[in-house]
Amino acid sequence: MDNLEKEFETVVRKHRSTIYTVCYMFSNNADEVADMFQETLMNMWKGFPKFRGDSDLRTWIWRVSLNTCITAERKKGRRGTTVPLTVDINLFEDSDSDTRQIRMLRERINRLGYFDRAIVLLWLENMSYDEIGAIVGISAKNVSVRLVRIREQLKKMS
Numbered sequence: 001m002d003n004l005e006k007e008f009e010t011v012v013r014k015h016r017s018t019i020y021t022v023c024y025m026f027s028n029n030a031d032e033v034a035d036m037f038q039e040t041l042m043n044m045w046k047g048f049p050k051f052r053g054d055s056d057l058r059t060w061i062w063r064v065s066l067n068t069c070i071t072a073e074r075k076k077g078r079r080g081t082t083v084p085l086t087v088d089i090n091l092f093e094d095s096d097s098d099t100r101q102i103r104m105l106r107e108r109i110n111r112l113g114y115f116d117r118a119i120v121l122l123w124l125e126n127m128s129y130d131e132i133g134a135i136v137g138i139s140a141k142n143v144s145v146r147l148v149r150i151r152e153q154l155k156k157m158s
Contacts, residue, residue: 004048004049008044008045008048011061012041015058015061018061019040019044019061019065022040022065022069025106025109026072026117040065040069044061044064047060047064056134059134112150112153122136129141
């Protein structure tokens with residue numbers, strides 16, 4: 001294994017829960033989440049040698065993860081075969097009351113558009129408005145305005 005592969009493996013180990021969280025927010029199906037996770041890793045691997053560090057590594061990982069999941073959502077049904085990837089995290093199996101509330105919130109968030117869903121996901125990860133803006137490509141002020149609108153939208157959902 002060369003240095004690039006070792007470095008990539010370290011990055012994936014450190015950020016796998018972030019990648020999985022993004023994938024989980026874009027599907028209700030455990031197999032689809034695993035497919036999106038695998039697709040994200042492939043896209044990260046393709047882009048990893050070109051990553052120059054112009055942005056924070058964490059920002060790059062979020063951006064690749066979000067773009068991969070959004071693209072997968074748009075192309076549903078046109079996907080080829082994939083090899084299953086084992087992921088140590090499975091949020092589909094929890095059944096306590098906190099998990100039920102999280103599922104209800106997740107269902108509402110999934111009814112949002114892709115862009116708004118991405119903003120909420122990043123906000124739930126306690127990212128600053130500047131970080132969110134850098135990832136999705138809008139200003140921090142625009143992030144603030146969109147979050148107010150998104151919260152109102154979520155409150156109106158039943």
